[in-house]
Each structure stands twice: as C-alpha cells, then as structure tokens.
Amino acid sequence: MSSLAQEERRSISENVKWGVRKKYEEGTYRIPYGNLMGYTRAEDGGLKIVEEEAETVRLIFRMFLNGSTYTAIKNHLESHGIKTKFGRDKWDRNVIKQMLMNEKYKGDLILQKIYTPDFITKKQVKNKGAIPSYYVTNPHQGIISAEDFDKVQKMIAERKYRYGKERLGCNTPFPFSHRVQCATCKSWYTRSVATRYTKKKVPGWICWKNKYDSGQRCPSHRVPEAVLEQEFVNALNELLEDKQSILDEWADKFDQTYNTEKLQAKADRIQARMEKIAEKAEKLIEANPSYFNEAYTELLEEYEKLEKDHAKLAARIRDTEYEGDRMRNYLELLQKLDHVDDFDGDLVRAMVDKVMVYKNRSLEFYFVGKRRINRRPEQK
Numbered sequence: 001m002s003s004l005a006q007e008e009r010r011s012i013s014e015n016v017k018w019g020v021r022k023k024y025e026e027g028t029y030r031i032p033y034g035n036l037m038g039y040t041r042a043e044d045g046g047l048k049i050v051e052e053e054a055e056t057v058r059l060i061f062r063m064f065l066n067g068s069t070y071t072a073i074k075n076h077l078e079s080h081g082i083k084t085k086f087g088r089d090k091w092d093r094n095v096i097k098q099m100l101m102n103e104k105y106k107g108d109l110i111l112q113k114i115y116t117p118d119f120i121t122k123k124q125v126k127n128k129g130a131i132p133s134y135y136v137t138n139p140h141q142g143i144i145s146a147e148d149f150d151k152v153q154k155m156i157a158e159r160k161y162r163y164g165k166e167r168l169g170c171n172t173p174f175p176f177s178h179r180v181q182c183a184t185c186k187s188w189y190t191r192s193v194a195t196r197y198t199k200k201k202v203p204g205w206i207c208w209k210n211k212y213d214s215g216q217r218c219p220s221h222r223v224p225e226a227v228l229e230q231e232f233v234n235a236l237n238e239l240l241e242d243k244q245s246i247l248d249e250w251a252d253k254f255d256q257t258y259n260t261e262k263l264q265a266k267a268d269r270i271q272a273r274m275e276k277i278a279e280k281a282e283k284l285i286e287a288n289p290s291y292f293n294e295a296y297t298e299l300l301e302e303y304e305k306l307e308k309d310h311a312k313l314a315a316r317i318r319d320t321e322y323e324g325d326r327m328r329n330y331l332e333l334l335q336k337l338d339h340v341d342d343f344d345g346d347l348v349r350a351m352v353d354k355v356m357v358y359k360n361r362s363l364e365f366y367f368v369g370k371r372r373i374n375r376r377p378e379q380k
C-alpha cells in the first residue's frame with residue numbers, strides 16, 4: 001500500500017472516531033440509563049446521581065464487601081422495604097450481581113451502547129456493537145470508589161474460583177464454611193453445635209444432606225470442630241516439612257502458569273479486529289445508506305461474536321490474576337512459616353481450597369496448588 005493510501009486510511013479512521021465522539025458530545029448517542037439504579041439523565045445527555053438511589057447502590061456494595069451473599073442482600077433489601085429502580089418490592093439476585101459488576105458505578109462508562117443512525121432514520125436502534133466502544137475514564141461522577149469496585153470484582157472472581165459458576169456461596173465467619181466436603185455425597189459440611197445423641201454442646205461439622213435431607217439422609221459422620229482444627233495444624237506441619245520442594249517447584253513455573261500477557265495480547269487483537277469491522281460498518285453506511293440492512297447486519301453479527309470472545313477472555317484474565325494472587329500469598333506464607341503450634345482460621349482461608357471427609361473418617365486437606373495431605377484422626 002502506498003503511503004498516500006495509508007495516510008488516507010488513517011485519516012478516515014480518525015474521522016470516524018472523531019465523528020463518534022462528536023455525536024456523544026452532542027448527546028445523540030443514547031446511553032442506557034433507564035434501568036441503572038443511582039443515575040438519571042442530565043441535561044447534557046450524561047449521567048447525574050440520584051442521591052436516594054445511590055444510597056441503595058452503596059448499601060449493596062458495602063454488604064457484598066462485608067461478605068454477604070447475593071441472596072442475603074436480596075433478603076435485606078426486601079425486608080427493609082427498599083424498592084428497585086422500577087418501584088418493585090422483589091429483587092432479583094442477577095440484577096444485584098449485574099449492579100456489582102457495572103463499571104458505571106466507579107465513574108467509567110462504555111460509550112455507544114445505543115447508537116442512533118440519525119442520518120438514515122430517526123428510529124433509535126440498539127447498538128449491538130457495530131460501532132466501537134471507546135472506554136472513557138471518568139466522564140461522570142462515580143458512586144463507588146475505584147478501589148472498592150475493583151475489590152468487589154476480585155471477590156466475585158474468588159467466589160467463582162471456590163464454588164464454581166453455580167455455587168454462589170458466602171464468606172461466613174467460619175474458616176471451614178464451604179471448605180469441608182462430604183466424599184460420600186459431595187455436599188458441603190455445615191456447622192452444627194449440638195449433637196443428635198447427647199445434650200452436650202460440642203461444635204462440629206456435619207454433611208448438609210445428613211443434617212437437613214430427611215428423605216435420603218447421607219450416612220456420613222459428624223466431625224468435631226476441635227478435630228478439624230487439630231488435623232489442619234497437623235496437616236500444615238506435614239506440608240511445611242516439604243516446603244522447600246514446593247517453593248522450588250513454583251519458582252520455576254509461577255510465571256508461565258499465571259502470566260496473562262498472551263491472553264492480553266489475544267484480547268487486544270480481538271479488540272483491533274472489532275474496531276476494523278466498526279470502521280467498515282461506518283463507511284458502508286456513509287457511502288450508501290441502503291446497505292444498512294444487508295451488509296451492515298453481517299458485520300454486526302461478526303462484531304457480536306468477537307465481543308463475546310473478548311468478554312470471555314477478559315473473565316479468564318481476571319480469574320488467572322486472582323489465582324496468581326492467591327498462589328503468591330500462599331507461597332509467602334510457606335516461606336514465613338516453619339512450624340505451627342496453634343490453630344489459625346486465617347491460615348485455613350489462605351492456604352486450603354477444601355477438606356474432603358471420607359467414610360473411613362480420614363480427612364484430606366487440599367492445599368492451594370493441588371498439594372494434598374491425608375490425615376486419619378485418632379479414635380477416642
């Protein structure tokens with residue numbers, strides 16, 4: 001390509017971008033705000049905070065940061081008579097989750113979610129992505145600080161890591177919550193204070209299907225909390241005897257395991273392709289508005305597919321970064337510790353993914369990085 005042609009292409013691209021920005025400034029791009037709790041449209045077409053609603057947004061983020069589940073937040077809002085954006089009494093867990101992930105709350109915003117091709121028709125068309133999304137930092141006032149927002153994104157990634165996609169469990173005050181699993185039926189163990197057979201109050205852990213499911217009661221046994229705690233200390237000390245080999249192993253493979261550069265480069269390539277398609281779409285409309293329904297739709301579909309791929313990659317990058325942070329923290333603890341005498345719940349949270357309880361009463365501790373230690377508590 002001649003440099004003149006290149007120059008021409010570059011200038012077309014610049015013009016398209018400039019045009020898009022200008023339309024945004026003129027308020028011809030409709031940012032969907034109708035269902036966004038905490039904001040209303042300002043005179044200039046941007047977003048303006050509605051203080052009463054913003055309070056609800058802050059409450060939801062605060063509760064989540066304090067470890068509440070989506071369901072607990074939903075129940076709290078409903079029992080306190082706090083209404084949704086549309087004035088409804090019932091809240092949806094997914095709406096709460098989407099709010100927690102909405103980047104608009106930290107003052108950022110993706111432009112052009114809805115695009116008005118006003119040179120063709122006045123009818124508003126939802127922009128399914130044919131126009132590139134320019135990520136703009138701070139075009140309006142945030143409700144949540146960037147630090148809190150980022151912390152929440154990490155916590156969402158953590159829940160996904162620990163419970164899988166479908167398990168939206170909670171951070172309870174007990175380090176063994178959602179960590180102790182029944183090998184017989186795969187349910188989680190839950191805390192119970194009284195035993196079924198004696199009146200003594202001895203805190204312990206029991207399979208959820210043993211405790212609550214009277215139809216098909218799981219035949220697993222109850223583990224006294226003191227035994228779990230003691231066996232964790234024993235398992236950790238066993239692990240620490242071998243700590244140098246773990247540290248050496250991870251010194252070699254940490255970078256290649258948790259490096260996100262390749263994923264990031266892939267995401268950037270997809271982003272670049274999306275922008276190319278968007279430019280093509282714009283040129284198509286400007287050159288001949290009648291193409292709008294044919295070739296344009298094709299480009300739109302391609303763009304949508306790329307957008308989905310991009311979102312998947314972004315989630316993978318976040319998850320990998322979370323797992324890397326957790327591994328780094330785990331290795332630092334290994335480095336620091338030599339022998340542990342007393343139980344410490346924070347060590348369980350930082351170092352143990354789960355504890356499997358087997359029929360033969362043995363406990364298997366799954367440490368971060370898949371290292372397992374099996375313990376057989378002494379019978380009393």
Ligand SMILES: [Zn+2]
Pocket residue numbers: 182183184185186187207208209210218219220
């Ligand atoms: Zn069970």
